[in-house]
Amino acid sequence: MTTPETLHDLAPAGDRGNATRTMGAPLRRALATARERTAVVCGEQTVTYGELAERIARLGGLLTRLGLAPGDRVGVLGANCHRYLELYLGLPSHGLVIVPLNVRHTAAERTYALRDAGARVLFADRALDGLDPDLRVVDTSTEYEALLADAEPVAPLREPREHDLAGIFYTGGTTGAAKGVMLTHGNLVANAFHFMACWPFTADTRWLVVAPMFHAAGTIAALSTVWAGGTQVMCPAFTPDGVLDLVERHGVTATLVVPTMMDALAHEQAARPRTVSSLRWLSHGSSPAAVELLRRTHTAFPDAEMLHIYGLTETSPIVTLLPGEQHLLDAPQARSCGRAAVGVEVIVVDPADRTPLPPGTVGEVLIRGANVTAGYWNKPEETAAALRDGWFASGDLGLLDDGGHLFLVDRAKDMIVSGGENVYSAEVENALFAHPSVVEVAVFGVPHERFGESVHAVVVLRSRPEDADAFAEELVAHCRRTIAGYKVPRSIETRVEPLPKSGAGKILKRELRAVFWTERESQLT
Incomplete structure (x- = not known):
């Protein structure tokens, strides 16, 4: 049912999908509307959209030289930087499948993911132990720039479509527990649309990439920002003082952090204030945040609109959003994950028979939308269990209130x-x-x-x-x-x-x- 040979195109028979709903579409629009604008800031380096497009075209030539073809899987491991962004955009745009690797994983965990995905090439910014000898490793901190400069710019060998596989994102660790979540071009584009329907992305957006880009949280706004012709500012490693310095220096307007980062930022801003009035949108996700932490954060960043995002790797990742969270701190909804994003449907069902449950009743959270995964790589049984009748079973237990706010109470998947x-x-x-x-x-x-x-x-x-x-x-x-x-x-x-x-x-x-x-x-x- 789900083998590497059959998964390049995940569309139903006879339906190849729309080529405009692909990873390359945002960059094509940015080239038409913002070619000379800065696309990425990484340390002292800036890259315009025109330069980013040229580098991605040369990446196509490099991929051909490495013997890769559409549908091949390619591993990427490294810190947040402009090269990671161009690989995230460029590999799928050339029809290949990106396999982001967690930099904190052990050699055994990395090896499992690379072997399971059948990756032939790995782009990495550091030396790694325990890799298969036949795996071609391109060091992005040394040889990558020379290889890119020597490559001929090429167009995609085959224009991807929305149902083509764009990435395999591993959610677990070393053995059977690890699952490769398959996200198509259409999944990731849908997530961008859902985010843009909730928060304003414009050419003036300056999004600070804080969460690591191997996580869905790290690339949650990548396509939205590119589509709008905005700028992404890279934070290679989180420190509270480093993040606040980037906000002040580059006039950052928006970002996403996890609660531990939010706590550290609030403390740092209270102890050593920076000029952070440019930060107008502060989102957080990945784990619960205590109401008192939200209060401290609002005090530290009073000009920022706060947004809680609940998402999963399998949903590309946005499921629900709670905008204007700072206005709800004394309301019960402050403990919720918000309402379903525009374009996403959320219901709570009886885990035994999947019948919908009334508001206020705890059950399993099911999700439907164009952002929902195509399934798990090489795991047909797990795919069939998770995807049924168009709904994705999240494995989370929660309840909906009368206003459609989702409250999570447990994780059925532990x-x-x-x-x-x-x-x-x-x-x-x-x-x-x-x-x-x-x-x-x-x-x-x-x-x-x-x-x-x-x-x-x-x-x-x-x-x-x-x-x-x-x-x-x-x-x-x-x-x-x-x-x-x-x-x-x-x-x-x-x-x-x-x-x-x-x-x-x-x-x-x-x-x-x-x-x-x-x-x-x-x-x-």
Whole structure:
């Protein structure tokens, strides 16, 4: 059903789609309306739209020289920069499929994604260990510029269409838990339209790219900004003082951050104020934000309109938006994710039979729209389970109020969002299970003031350790050898008694979580 040979065009038979709803369309409009305007600012370097188009044309020549053809998958790993943006735009525009890699992943996690996607070439800005010997690596910090300058500018070998695959975005880690989310040109263009329908993107937009571009949050406004002929200012690594300096220096008008970044920015602005009146639109997402954090942020940036965005990699990513959030801090809606974006439909259903539920009733969140993924790469069973009758099953549990505001109360997939990073409990559980002393394990998120959630593990051991704290530290060290640091549990509870289970033998994580989350769930429901 979903094999690499059949996935270049994901349209129904006889429907190739519209070529104007592709990744190349925004740049073509920018060339017609803003050729001499600055497209990207990266450190001391500026690139106009005309120059960006020339570089992407030369990228086409380089791709041909590397022996790549439309439909081939290409890995990209690196910090935010103008080269990452041109690869993000250019690879799909030439008919290839971008595979962004998390810079924090281990060698095993990177290798899994590259092998699973069948990538033949990797663009990376650093030396990497553990790569397959037949993988061609282009170092974007050294040889890339010379290769690009030597390449002949070429047009796309085959003009992509909206149903063509544009990217594979891996949501998990090392083994079966990792899924490659397939996003088409049409998915990503739809997301841009949905964002532009909510917030103003113009030629005067100066969007600060803070979130890493391997995340959907990092490229959430890339196409919208290009379409409007605005400017993207690159932040290669987050520091609160560095971000505020960029806002002041470049007159940044809009950005998106995760709550941990927002907290750090509010503290930095309060301690050492900058001139940030240009910042008119401040959005946040990826994990819950406490109302008190929103208050502090509004105090620090009183001229900024605040926007909460709930999204998923599978939805390109925008699902719901809560604009004007600073005006709702004393209202119940402040704890919501907002309403469905223009162009997106959201319903809450009974998880058992998918019948729609009335307002105020908790159920599974389903999503429909042109932004919804085409499925999971090489995973037909997971695709069939997630996509049914035109709806995507998010795996999140929530409720809708009478006004259409969505309140999330749990994650049915047991995904943990810590500091803006997605952590799948199954990956951490697999790592812990590899320790010979572990009999049972349950991993879940617990509230964390700074990170939104932190990874917590309850581990059943074969025998009671003499020093429980020391053994917990041993388990942490064990995890660090196999999974990325942000996935490693920040707290571990050891016990010898069995974990609570359902009649079917499934571990009841809700009971384990209750002591940590009861207060928050009561607020939301």
